[in-house]
Amino acid sequence: MIRLLIVEDSALMRRLLGGVFATQGDFEVFFARDGMEALEAIASDPPDVVTLDIQMPRMDGLTCLDRIMLERPVPVVMLSSLTAAGAEATLEALRLGAVDFLAKPAGAASLFIDELAPTLVEKVRAAAGAKLRSSHRLSERVRLRAGMRPAAPARPVRLSMLRAARPAADTMPDPMPEAMPRPMAGAVPGIVLVGCSTGGPPALDALLAPLPADFPWPIVIAQHMPATFTGPLARRLDKLCALTVQEVTRPTPLLPGHAYVGRGDADVILGSRLGGPVVLAAPSHPAHRWHPSVDRLVDSAMEHIPPVQLIGVLMTGMGDDGAAAMTRLHAAGGRTIAEAEETAVIWGMPGELVRAGGAEAVTPLEDIAGLLADWLA
Missing domain, CATH: 3.40.50.2300 (Response regulator)
Known part of the structure; x- marks a missing residue:
């Protein structure tokens, strides 16, 4: 019971x-x-x-x-x-x-x-x-019991600090066999696609807060949420981290150092306009249960951008949204990260990616930012 x-x-x-x-x-x-x-x-x-x-x-x-x-x-x-x-x-x-x-x-x-x-x-x-x-x-619980005030929040760290903090060599995936592809015309060298659901907002805090303002790839986020919540979430993340974070409400060109939160009750997809990639909100598709749909985000990205220029990150959440599309991304030459079970609030979505054999790396939440920095070094 x-x-x-x-x-x-x-x-x-x-x-x-x-x-x-x-x-x-x-x-x-x-x-x-x-x-x-x-x-x-x-x-x-x-x-x-x-x-x-x-x-x-x-x-x-x-x-x-x-x-x-x-x-x-x-x-x-x-x-x-x-x-x-x-x-x-x-x-x-x-x-x-x-x-x-x-x-x-x-x-x-x-x-x-x-x-x-x-x-x-x-x-x-x-x-x-x-x-x-x-x-x-x-630390708050310890300080409370000791009668002390809460400590100040941590500051964003530099990219070089993230690289220094990456996992030990024997736990790192093999390096990419080919050199990084040339940048897309008029745009950015690649895009990070992030999916999460239950437990996602704190996980996004942990993922984005350490990243520097000059992080070289834009980040597009599909977090299952109502439309009323995704705007405040984007504003909260924008205040928290060095990246510029915004909600996707209209077709928007993708820029380095930016993160884009898909509008709730809709889907967030990638397209191409004027020779460069854009992110836009699309009416939610009935084929997908949860919105913004991670599967639809990843599939739309692969329609417009070579898979080798994509990294998929699947974090905590119920169900299996994102697992199928990120498995296809991995098979096509893209890179994928699943949050490890020991840090995920709910190991549904990342667990399904691991079980499908689509995760190149299975990484604790606090190490994902460092791994991204290492891959893009």
Whole structure:
């Protein structure tokens, strides 16, 4: 049985959410009306997973989550509103350590609960089996227990520092047998394609923050998210790292030192205009379940750019999106990296890439930036 604690101040929502999981047969459900009750319940009888509303009296969801992650970490799925404020709060929750989130449409809960129920159950079930990294916010937990203030965030490092920090030689993949291809006409020498889902925003923090402003290849990101969330995600990443990060809302030329976040509820694809590659948003394709689709991004890139000028990076997430296309990319001469199981919150997408034989390198999250720098040196 999966022990689930539902933290929700609305009696109606507690009843509706409890009913969703009662029909599953493998959930034992408990309730808390606010953050204070949640902390008491977790301290006395820790659950396997928690759903946590953001807006609550006495103690809001972010404050409660922060306490949970620092004092007694358990997997948490946030329930947030589909608003700009809800998006910002959700991204902060993911930074603090929440495993996943579910955006609630505006309106009466009873009208949309049946529509959201399958996705909610899937996310909570996956979160119950998610891996919380023991190192996540470890220094904060240590400093808290010692009565000290949190340390300042790390600064971006130079490309030369990344190369120096790359994995040992016996763990590195064989170097590319041919010389790097000549740059594409009027454009850039190559493109990094990144896919992620559950646990993706913190993974993107870890991937992009160490990269320098002069990183030579543009990076295109397909992160499964609603459209309300991808703009705030791009702005947050832009403030965090030395790269210029933007959401893809119109056809945009690709530039070195830039990262492009696909708009949610759509697909992000590559095309060619005026002799150079562009990234653009396209209506979501019904053949793909999750959007922006990683498979569609990679396949579109191979239609316009030689595979040897592409690197695919598949990180944490449920399901298998990206695994098939990156396997095709690898077979065609492109390079691919799968996040290692020991650092992935959910080893679904990268695990499928590894099982398909499409991963050239299987790398812990904290080493991916260094490996990219080494490959592009």
